[in-house]
Structure formats: structure tokens, C-alpha cells
Amino acid sequence: MSQQTQTLERPADTPTTSATERARRWLRAFGDALAENDPAGAARLFTETSFWRDLVAFTWNLKTVENPAGVEDMLRETLDHVGPSNFQLSEEAEEADGVVTAWFTFETSVGRGEGVVRLKDGKAWTLLTALYELKGHEEPMAENRPMGAEHGIDPDRKAWVERREEERETLGYTKQPHTVIIGGGQGGIALGARLRQLGVPTIIIEKNDRAGDSWRNRYKTLCLHDPVWYDHLPYIPFPKNWPVFSPKDKIGDWLEMYTRVMELNYWSKTEALHAEYNDEAGAWEVAVNRDGEDLVLRPQELVMATGMSGHPNVPDFKGQDVFKGEQQHSSEHRGPAGCEDKKVVVVGSNNSAHDICAALWEVGADVTMVQRSSTHVIKSDSLMEHGLGALYSEEAVQNGISTHRADMIFASLPYRILHEFQKPIYDKVKALDADFYDALEEAGFMIDFGPDGSGLFMKYLRRGSGYYIDVGASQLIIDGEVKVARGQVVELTEDAVVLEDGTELPADLVVYATGYGSMNGWVADLMDEATARKVGKVWGFGSDTRKDPGPWEGEQRNMWKPTQVDHLWFHGGNLHQSRHYSLYLALQLKARYEEIPTPVYALQDVHHAGI
Numbered sequence: 001m002s003q004q005t006q007t008l009e010r011p012a013d014t015p016t017t018s019a020t021e022r023a024r025r026w027l028r029a030f031g032d033a034l035a036e037n038d039p040a041g042a043a044r045l046f047t048e049t050s051f052w053r054d055l056v057a058f059t060w061n062l063k064t065v066e067n068p069a070g071v072e073d074m075l076r077e078t079l080d081h082v083g084p085s086n087f088q089l090s091e092e093a094e095e096a097d098g099v100v101t102a103w104f105t106f107e108t109s110v111g112r113g114e115g116v117v118r119l120k121d122g123k124a125w126t127l128l129t130a131l132y133e134l135k136g137h138e139e140p141m142a143e144n145r146p147m148g149a150e151h152g153i154d155p156d157r158k159a160w161v162e163r164r165e166e167e168r169e170t171l172g173y174t175k176q177p178h179t180v181i182i183g184g185g186q187g188g189i190a191l192g193a194r195l196r197q198l199g200v201p202t203i204i205i206e207k208n209d210r211a212g213d214s215w216r217n218r219y220k221t222l223c224l225h226d227p228v229w230y231d232h233l234p235y236i237p238f239p240k241n242w243p244v245f246s247p248k249d250k251i252g253d254w255l256e257m258y259t260r261v262m263e264l265n266y267w268s269k270t271e272a273l274h275a276e277y278n279d280e281a282g283a284w285e286v287a288v289n290r291d292g293e294d295l296v297l298r299p300q301e302l303v304m305a306t307g308m309s310g311h312p313n314v315p316d317f318k319g320q321d322v323f324k325g326e327q328q329h330s331s332e333h334r335g336p337a338g339c340e341d342k343k344v345v346v347v348g349s350n351n352s353a354h355d356i357c358a359a360l361w362e363v364g365a366d367v368t369m370v371q372r373s374s375t376h377v378i379k380s381d382s383l384m385e386h387g388l389g390a391l392y393s394e395e396a397v398q399n400g401i402s403t404h405r406a407d408m409i410f411a412s413l414p415y416r417i418l419h420e421f422q423k424p425i426y427d428k429v430k431a432l433d434a435d436f437y438d439a440l441e442e443a444g445f446m447i448d449f450g451p452d453g454s455g456l457f458m459k460y461l462r463r464g465s466g467y468y469i470d471v472g473a474s475q476l477i478i479d480g481e482v483k484v485a486r487g488q489v490v491e492l493t494e495d496a497v498v499l500e501d502g503t504e505l506p507a508d509l510v511v512y513a514t515g516y517g518s519m520n521g522w523v524a525d526l527m528d529e530a531t532a533r534k535v536g537k538v539w540g541f542g543s544d545t546r547k548d549p550g551p552w553e554g555e556q557r558n559m560w561k562p563t564q565v566d567h568l569w570f571h572g573g574n575l576h577q578s579r580h581y582s583l584y585l586a587l588q589l590k591a592r593y594e595e596i597p598t599p600v601y602a603l604q605d606v607h608h609a610g611i
Contacts, residue, residue: 018093019092019093019094019095019100019102020089022100022119022122023089023093023100023102023104023117023119024089024093025122026045026102026117026123026124027087027088027089027102027104027117028087029045030042030124031084031085031086031087031106033045034075034079034084034085035084035085037079039071039072039073039075039076039079040072042071043068043069043071043072043075044068045123045124046067046068046071046123046124046127047120047121047123047125049066049067050066050068050071050123050124050125050127051064051065051066051125051126051127051414051416051417052064052065052070052071052074052124052126052127052128052129053126053127053129053412053414054074054128054130055128055129055130055131055411055584056131056587056588057082057084057106057111057113057129057130057131058074058075058078058082058084058108058129058601059074059078059601059602060562060588060591060598060600061561061562061600061601061603062555062556062559062560062561062581062584063555063561063601063602064414064416064555065602066416066554074601077601078599081109081597081599082108082109083108083109084106084107084108085106085107085108086105086106086107087104087106088104088106089102089103089104090103090104090105090114098120098121099118099120099125100118100119101117101119102116102117102118102119103115104116104117106129107135108131110134110135110591110596111131111133111134111135111587112131112132112133113129113130113131113132114129114130114132114408115127115129115130116128116408116412118412126412126413126414128408128412130408130411130584131584131587132587133587134590134591134594134596137590137594139197139198140197141197148160164263167265168265171201171203171265172203172265172267172295172297173295176201176283176297176298176299177201177202177203177265177297177299178200178201178202178299178300178593179195179200179201179202179203179299179300179302179303179593180202180204180205180284180286180297180299180301180302180303181202181203181204181205181305182272182286182303182304182305182522182526183204183205183206183305183306183307183572184204184205184206184208184211184214184259184266184267185206185214185215185306185307185572186233186251186255186575186578187306187307187571187572187573187578187582188204188206188303188571189204189211189255189258189259189262189264189266190233190578190579190582191303191305191571191582191585191586192262192264192265193234193235193258193262193582194234194582194583194586195586195589195590196262196263196264197235198587198590198593199590200586200589200590203265203267203297203299204259204264204265204266204305205270205272205288206266206268206269206270207269207271208268208269209268209269210252210256211252211255211256211258211259211266211268212251212252212253212254212255212256213252213268214252215248215249215251215252215255216248216249216252218248218331218333218334219330219333219334219335219336219355219356219359220248220334220335220336220359221355221358221359222247222248223245223246223247223471224245224246224575225245225351225469225471226245226388226392226574226575226576227244227245227384227388227392227393228242228243228244228245228246229388229392229393229394229397229403229406230388230392230574230575231246231574231575231576231579232403232575232579233254233258233575233578233579234579234582234583235262236258236261236262237403238254245380245471267288267290269290269291270288270289270290270291271288271289272286272287272288272526273287273288273289273526274286274287274526274527275287275302275526275527276527277565277566277567277568281298282300283298283299283300284297284298284299284300285297285298286298286299286302300592301569301589301592302567302568302569303569303570303571303585303589304519304522304523304568304569304570305570305571305572306519306522306572307519307572307573308464308519308538308539308559308572308573308574308577309464309515309516309517309518309519309539310517310518310519310520310521310538310611311516311521311522312329312330312332312512312515312516312517313329313512313514313515313516313517314329314512314514315347315489315512315514317489317490317491318490318491318492319491319492319493319498322494323492323493323494323495323507324494324495325495325508325509325510326509326510327510327511327512328510328511328512329511329512329514330348330353330511330512330514331516333356333511335359336359336360336362336363336365337363339360339363339365339509340363340364340365341364341365341366342366342508342509343365343366343505343507343508343509344360344365344366344367344368344507344508344509344510345368345370345497345505345507345509345510345511346360346367346368346369346370347370347372347489347497347511347514348369348370348511348512348513348514348515349370349371349373349375349445349468349484349513350375350465350466350467350468350513350515351467351469352513353369353468353511353513354369354468354470354473354474355471355473356511356513357369357473357476358472358473358476358482361476361481361482367481367482367483368482368483368485368507369477369482369483369484369485370485370486370487370489370497370499370505371445371446371484371485371486372486372487372489373446373466374446374447374448375445375446375447375448375466375467375468376447376448376449376450376455376456376459376466376468377437377445377447377467377468377470377474378426378429378455378456378467378468378469378470379433379436379469379470379474380470380471382429382432382433383456383469386425386428386429386432387425387429387456387457391406391409391410392576403579407576407579407580411580414554415461415541415543415554415555416554418454418457418458418461419450419452419458422454422455422457422458423453423454423455425455426449426450426453426454426456427453429455430449436474439478440474440477440478442478443477443478443480443484444484444486445474445477445484446486448466450466450545451545451546452545456469458543460574461540461541461556462541462543462545462547462548463540463545463546463547463548464515464539464540465515465547466546485499485503487499487501487503488500492507492510495507495508497510517610517611518537518538518539518611519539519558519572520533520535520536520537520538520558520609520610520611523535523565523568524611531565531568532609532611533609533611534564534606535558535563535564535565535568535606536557536558536564536607536608536610537557537558537606537607537608537609537610538557538558538559538570538610539556539557539558539559540556540557541553541554541556541557542554542607549607550607551607553607555604557604558570558604559571559572559573559577559581560581560582560584561584561588561604562588562600562603563604564603564606569588571585
């Protein structure tokens with residue numbers, strides 16, 4: 001009898017077997033099947049409906065495969081070069097509602113990983129595997145931290161500051177970076193910090209004068225609607241006295257401080273003008289203007305870190321050319337100063353629209369919000385308590401849920417079934433806050449909880465819009481202080497916005513809080529439209545819901561992983577995503593820098609151009 005047959009014919013677990021022993025047996029059987037190069041045997045260890053989400057470790061991709069057939073296909077393509085081994089539980093397993101949850105570590109031929117498996121009836125229902133470091137290229141942390149000072153006598157010694165100054169003077173001039181990151185907001189900064197620790201020569205390009213200006217330059221009341229525990233950057237968490245909801249200027253100052261302390265090569269006052277990949281040279285040619293100086297950077301890898309969005313969506317309405325007042329997209333809106341006693345129409349009904357309306361009302365403006373489609377609204381307190389509290393809160397910290405553990409728990413829930421975990425939360429919120437929602441609807445505001453009732457996070461992940469986290473503006477709507485007009489805008493006159501039912505809304509200022517296009521719009525600007533279309537739409541995963549067309553793709557389109565354009569990457573999202581996924585993108589870039597083979601399994605197809 002072969003070793004593999006023995007593995008698969010071990011005695012079945014019984015109801016009295018501990019959760020830890022059941023997890024250990026599964027992990028041992030799984031590891032044995034992989035060691036025997038037996039994809040079919042490994043696949044039989046998964047339930048009929050099951051999900052394996054891999055973050056770089058097996059696929060050099062971000063990829064979710066489904067059901068035993070998907071597992072077998074992935075392993076047939078990857079096992080020979082991955083060399084997985086040494087699967088070990090990292091703590092005692094737990095069981096709840098018939099599901100055993102176990103955390104584990106493992107190795108591949110080139111790296112070390114961690115994971116989470118959920119077992120039903122002894123087989124894997126969900127599996128997460130994630131690479132966290134490359135062998136021989138570990139980050140210089142803890143016992144491996146740099147000395148800083150070089151003891152002894154050396155007349156040619158260069159101090160730390162001198163070495164940093166030499167790097168600033170040469171990188172991008174006499175020495176070329178391996179990676180250029182376009183966009184110096186939280187995404188570019190988080191990724192830059194990861195690459196810095198991994199020793200990948202990197203330049204971050206930012207057109208603003210200072211790091212953090214992308215926050216400072218927005219309307220004055222802008223703040224994070226996510227709590228502080230959700231928003232830490234890599235390596236340096238916010239201090240314990242940091243506000244729960246960070247004001248924009250504090251975030252700006254924190255990002256600026258972070259770039260200095262993490263010693264990032266951050267080129268502010270720099271604009272990327274054009275980029276083209278030179279096949280013969282095996283590098284990009286990125287033309288930039290750095291504070292008036294034109295030069296060309298030649299990195300091997302190029303990352304677009306411009307958030308999660310593309311160009312502002314500015315609607316094209318009849319009569320915009322005759323309107324005598326001011327028109328601006330929300331991205332251009334600098335706040336309510338000068339709007340006292342003005343009539344303002346805000347087109348849109350999501351986060352930015354609400355924040356802008358509330359700030360305008362505070363200075364005495366006459367404000368009307370135009371709601372063109374329904375909006376998901378959740379009170380901030382309800383989101384904190386029911387939506388985030390178990391993972392990202394002071395209570396979670398006290399319960400031993402670190403930021404990293406919370407990130408891994410969230411990542412371990414495949415997108416295909418994530419809505420099933422979210423819907424009960426929003427069913428509960430809907431019942432608890434019923435009076436609030438009734439009052440909003442009585443005020444004429446249209447409410448939704450997503451197409452399947454799964455609420456905020458699924459709307460964000462599917463389309464990046466369509467919601468408001470209420471920090472006060474909803475009460476202004478309920479009280480009639482901010483008026484709501486429902487319907488589509490058909491034209492502007494000299495002094496009014498006209499809706500499809502003929503309603504005229506007098507206006508001195510029109511603010512278009514109408515969102516943004518896909519990130520590949522920036523590619524069309526920087527390269528050309530053909531390259532942008534080859535990349536395809538960025539964001540969403542094919543849920544076949546509004547603004548996230550099918551077919552099902554299973555992971556965020558083009559984010560943090562290889563694209564159909566070699567050596568072109570996208571990074572961004574909210575602070576949580578910028579922090580968590582920057583690790584996996586950094587490891588992919590580091591492997592390429594070190595010329596470690598990175599065969600990509602299941603490079604995504606492009607179904608939507610999405611410019």
C-alpha cells in the first residue's frame with residue numbers, strides 16, 4: 001500500500017475528536033498529498049462546494065479557485081515549482097456551529113506562508129494561503145534589524161545621513177530604480193515602505209508639493225469614516241491617542257511624517273508625462289517633470305497607485321455652457337468658504353455629497369441634494385458596533401485581535417460567499433435602526449442595502465460607491481435642513497438645475513459629487529488607449545450587480561497582481577487594503593527584482609475595457 005493511499009485512508013474523525021486534532025489530521029493529509037504530487041488526492045480533501053484563496057504563495061497571483069475541480073486544476077499547474085512543505089498548526093483550532101477553524105504556517109521552495117482553513121465534516125470548506133516572506137530576503141526587522149552605527153575606526157566611513165543623501169542624489173539619475181510608483185497617497189506610500197524594507201530601489205512620484213497634500217487639499221470637513229483600528233499603515237501604527245476618525249489634515253501630516261521616517265525616495269512636485277515599455281531594453285521609459293526638470297526614468301516595473309479610481313466623472317448636461325454660476329466636481333471642491341447665503345445644488349447622494357452638503361449647511365448655504373438613485377446608508381455607530389467591532393475596535397485589540405490577524409480573517413472569506421457573512425449584520429442593523437430609516441424615507445430619501453441586502457462592504461468591493469456612512473448629514477435631511485430632490489438632471493439654465501419632471505432647482509453653485517471612472521483611465525493618459533483597453537476595467541469582481549458587470553472573476557480586477565500588460569501593476573484602495581495588499585504586491589516585485597521565477601497561474605482575462 002502506497003504512502004498516499006495510507007494518508008487518504010486514515011481513520012475518520014469522530015465527534016469526540018478535538019477540533020485541534022481534526023485540523024491537524026486534515027493538514028497532515030493535505031501536506032502529504034502535496035508532497036506526493038497528487039492534485040486529485042488533495043482535491044478530495046475539499047468539500048463539494050469549497051473555496052481556496054491564494055495570495056501569491058502558490059499562484060504568484062491573487063486567485064480564488066472553487067470546488068475540488070478548481071483545486072485540482074490549480075495544483076496540476078503549480079505543484080512542480082511551488083514545492084509546498086512543513087504545514088504546521090500555529091495555535092489550537094476552534095470550533096463553532098460545526099465549523100473547525102485552524103491557523104497554520106507552511107513553506108514553499110522560495111518563501112514562507114501562513115493560512116487559515118475552515119473544515120466542515122472533516123473537509124476544507126474555505127482555505128486561505130498567503131506568502132509573507134521570501135527565503136533569503138527577509139525584512140531587516142526584530143533580531144535582524146540594522147545596526148545603524150558601525151563600530152570601529154574607518155577613515156572612509158560614511159554616516160547614515162551621508163548614505164541617504166548619496167542615494168537621493170543618484171537614484172533616478174546615475175542609478176535607475178527597479179520600480180516606479182505613480183501616486184504618492186497612502187497606497188503609494190504603503191507600497192514604497194514595503195519595497196524599502198525589502199531593498200528594492202523605488203521612487204514614488206507625486207505631483208503635489210508635499211506628501212499628504214492629496215488629503216490636505218480636499219474640503220475642510222473631510223475625514224476618514226473608517227475607525228483608526230482599520231487604518232494603520234505598515235510598520236508604524238497610529239499612536240494610542242489618535243482620533244477614532246482621522247481628520248484629513250492629520251492624515252496628511254501623518255503621511256508626510258511617515259515618508260521621512262521610513263526614508264522613502266519620495267519625489268513631490270513631480271508629474272509623470274508619458275510612459276512606454278521598451279521591449280529591447282526590458283524597461284519602461286517614464287518621462288517626468290520634477291519641479292521644472294525634465295528627465296526619463298527607466299524602471300523595470302511600473303505601479304499605478306492613484307487610489308482606486310480614475311478620472312472624475314463629470315456629467316454632460318445640456319445648458320452647462322449657459323449656466324452663470326459656478327460648477328465643480330467634488331474633487332475640486334475646497335469647502336464652504338464663500339458659499340454663505342448661496343443656493344447650492346449637489347448632484348449625487350453618496351459619502352462626498354453628504355459631507356459637502358453638511359459643511360455647506362453649517363455656513364448658512366441653501367442646500368439641495370439631487371438623488372438620482374438609491375443609496376445605502378448606515379450610521380457610523382452601527383457600523384462600528386456591528387460591522388467592524390469584532391475585528392477593528394479597541395475591544396478587538398483587548399481580545400487579542402491584532403491588525404494583522406483581523407486582516408487575515410477578513411481575507412480568508414472568499415468574495416463568492418462574503419455577502420452571506422455580511423447580510424445578517426445588515427439585517428440586524430436594519431431592524432435596530434428602523435426608526436432612522438423610516439424617517440429618511442419619509443423625508444424623500446431612497447434607501448437600499450445592496451442588491452442582496454449585504455450592505456456597505458459588498459457595495460464598496462463591487463463598485464466602490466453607492467453608500468454613505470452617516471456622521472450627521474442624514475439628520476439634516478430628516479429635519480429638512482438639507483433638501484432632497486429625486487430624479488435625473490436633464491439640463492441647466494442660466495440660474496437653475498432642471499430635473500426630468502420639470503422641477504427647477506435655483507442654483508449659484510453646482511457641485512457634481514458623481515464619482516470617478518476606472519483606474520485604467522490614467523493608463524490611457526500616460527500611455528495610450530490601446531494599453532488601457534488591454535488592461536481592462538479596474539475594481540469589482542464580476543458580481544453581475546450594478547456597476548460590477550459579470551462574468552464572475554473572483555478577485556478584484558487588476559488590483560495588486562499581474563495584469564495583461566507585463567510589468568504594469570495597480571495598487572490602492574482604502575487604508576486597510578493599501579496596508580494589507582501592499583505586502584503581496586511588494587513580494588511579487590521583490591521576486592522579480594531578485595530574478596526569482598514567478599510563473600503566474602490563471603492570469604485574468606479582460607472582459608470590460610472600462611475606460
